[in-house]
Amino acid sequence: MSLPTFTAKSTAEDVAATFGEQIRGKTVLVTGTSINGIGFETARVLAKYAGLVIITGYNTDRLNLSAEAIKKETPSANIRQLVLDLSSLTAVRKAAAEVNAYPEPLHVIIHNAAASGSATLNPTVDGLEPRMATALTGPFLLTKLLAPKLLASSLSSSSKSDEFTPRVVVVSSAAHAFGPHGVDLGNIAHPDAAKYHNGDAYFQAKAAGILFASELARRAKGRIHAYSLHPGGILTNINQKGQDKLDLISMGLLTPEGLPDESKGAWKTMGEGAATTIVAAFDSRLDDESGAYLDDCVVANEKVAPHSSNAETASKLWEITEEIVGEKFTF
Template sequence: MSLPTFSVSTTAEEVAATFAEEIRGKNVLITGTSLNGIGYEAARVIAKYANLVIITGYNAERLKLSEEALKKEIPGANVRPLILDLTSFAAVRKAAAEVNAYAESLHVLINNAVNSGGDFKLTVDGLESQMATAQFGPFLFTKLLAPKLLASSSATYTPRVVFVSSEVHMWGPGVDLDNLAHPKAEKYNSAGTYSQAKSANILFASELSRRSGGKIKAYSLHPGTIYTNGLQKEHNKADLVNVGVLNPDGTPNSKFPFKTMGQGAATTVTAAFDTRLEDQSGSFLWDCVVANEKVAPHSADPETAKKLWDITEEIVGEKFTF
């Protein structure tokens, strides 16, 4: 079967339909699935074909709204909610234990959740909250679920882990490795830290791919610019007005190429299921295709990826084994 060429205008619906047989029978976990977000849209199209879609959120009320909306639109979908607070190691361990107790295997983990800024804030574990949500929480969660992912391997299937990053990783100098374990308020800048967090996503994906030795396929991606809940938060508007993404009144700038929600989730679904990516683990995707040339040097450096991995293992107190 010849596969279609995906592009900037491809929708998640189209990607899921293309790989319906690949999705069928799979169990998928997606973090950060609030309504009006690309995580929810990815969950929606995947749920049409998958055996099980696990959706997560730290707010039980919002998570229930997502669950109800998915089940209303797709009555036959098997959707399971999971409370997950990535800013707390104890909460991550609790959520991972719940998933590991499921009878079903786990084929795909999509690390989509994001904390898009605001004032400097430390987590219960003493870490900066944006980096906790983007790097430390997902690292621990992925590590604890790795055995379940690996158990889904077969002669014809290799489990995948997807990291939703952003072109914003280019807007800064990369991850400040010296400020991770003991973050300093005077070093904090909302937009700068968000850029670091998105850089960490790319470094994590490439290093996971390398260290797993082919046992896990890992990918990172830029979804595009979408007018989601995150962009509409007050603390993000000034940053986005400054770079021209939003108008001064907070509405999308028509000169900037915004995507629809469906187009925004398309690259996530591609990374999770496109069979053409099998031999390109560790790659960065943009508009549903591999675009490693668009990764900034600081986010493509293997030595930085190794250092970030080692520092993160120390911080979370866990070492990956494959």
């Protein structure tokens, strides 16, 4: 089958329609699925094809709204809600135990969730910086605890044509490159309030996501495929409020009214923003590209900043995260 070339203007609907047969019957877990976010759009579109879409969030009311919206559009969608607070290691373990008890296999994890910013450091219950906890330590532990279920799904195919190597997708950002030094490895376990800056915390969290995906791909040795990506500039629920909105206005990316400033670069629709996520989750052309970084629906490793493509840094970050969560993540 000849596959289309996707572009910055491709939508999640376009990509999902192309890979409908690959998506059909699969179980996909998507974190951060509040309405008016990329994760919701990802889940909404995948629900038209997938066997089961697990939507997650720490707020039950928001989860209910998301589930209702998806079911209203696609009554046949199989949606399951999972309460998951990625900023709490205890909460991650509880949610992972729930998923491991599901009778269905698990084929894809999409780490889409992100924490809102703040003017000052507000440590999590585990004493971590919230953005890093939501982008790295929480996803790391969740993936570690669900890895056996992911691996088992690749062994449960009834025929050669049904075989699918499980995938882990990390939604990062081109903004990872804005932080000149990448992840401050010495500040992760015990963040220093004096060093805290909202923008830098965001840049570091996104850099950490890329390093996590690349190291997961290396250590999994083909048993799990992992990818990171830049979804594009999208006006989502997280950048329309609080410190994040103020920072984007100060950077000139949003107008004083909080609207996208098109003169500073093209902004994407929600559908265009979720397209690269679905490519990373299901495009068969990526089977030999595990560890890759995607932008505008294609592999764009050349766009990764040197500090986020350093193999030694990725390995050190993995080991530091193991120490924080108190568990070794091995295959």
